[in-house]
Amino acid sequence: MTVRRPGWTSEALVTLDGLLDGPVHPPYSIDATIELALDPGLPVRALRRLIAVVGATGIADVVQVVRWAAEHDIDVVVLGTGASHGHGVRTGDRPAVALSLSRVDHVVADPDSGTVRAGVGAAWAAVHRVAADAVGRPCAALSRPGTMASTLGATTLRGATVVTGDGVVHGLPEQGCAAELWWAFRARPGAVGIVTAVVVDARYTTTVLPRTRTSPAELIRLVHLARRYDPAGLLGVPH
Template structure:
């Protein structure tokens, strides 16, 4: 018995079916849109980071609207042994390790953070909470409303994601590879995770928000060379919070 080649499902149909299943499972879990990788909407989400769109096993693109969306998407990925990569809008982003796990060995879920653009000032605490998708101009305006003028360092172009690694922060909101949300700071959250984030911000979780002091913000100094003990400590914290090793890249390096 022979089969007409036209009756066989094409590779594109098979890929669409798998991506469609992923999208169907993710859509009820998040408030933001979920796009299959071969759609125009996905291409629009990925225009800022074309290397993600070129990943051979990209399953879907989630347009996260909140930290909860990110946590839900990461949790789903962990449950399905799917890697996670953050769409990075910075021009000098860390390279994707496309030849190593998880990018090559696993299907990959991309998460775009451009919709995380809320800026909320807290006058009592003298801080400003900003999503990584917010513009620095919005932060500067919010800090200047009804109070003393913010530091000039806050007046810069681009998004918070563009320069988040180069300025001091009071705290951050981070989603780790186990899908948990962490609010970290000098006196808040897990001190080991706060240390690990400051040591290697691009390797420890998905950064969704930062807490800034607009009136006392400074440029970060370059980190000195790691000791062997630092590397072992970081590896231990990383394994504890991302036991499946699903995170490929986050936003957080100097930019």
């Protein structure tokens, strides 16, 4: 159990605020309440442990939060990724910060490949406009309500950017030993890191893959893989 001296929270949050471009809100402020409203499924047990709500503006902020949390033995609870794809919330009494990804919404098209890279906080309407400019008239399904977080696990997914629990940025799919991260991401989005952006094929629909029961052997492999990339357990990986 980590022994914390009085006043450590304020000092730690001042340090975090100096590392980020995005805001750091006290947990019971109006601004924090607005951020938390984007993820109404957050358990009460996690709310009670929050010491701050952070609004990341990009991947650099996400990396800084993960590294800062590891240094101070603090959990990271990810908001804005959808109830079915978000990170599990650890049990216990360790302090936690909520990381909002609603500002991670940059959208860029690649006309040569017919793809669009978008932050998970980007609105479908914005992606639809960019895709239309890049490849002509895309499927109307891209204009449905919601954000890019809802595409995780889609059949037209071509890639993703993931920050693992060790603070390393991975552009999936990768070659070599990190290639298994792509497999793990497709099997269970968010299981091995914080997804900040996805690459989708702008020409087709994003029909969600059928939900099939994961075999016990696959679950064990996912757990071992998640532990490898989240050694401090910051993202809720069971140990």
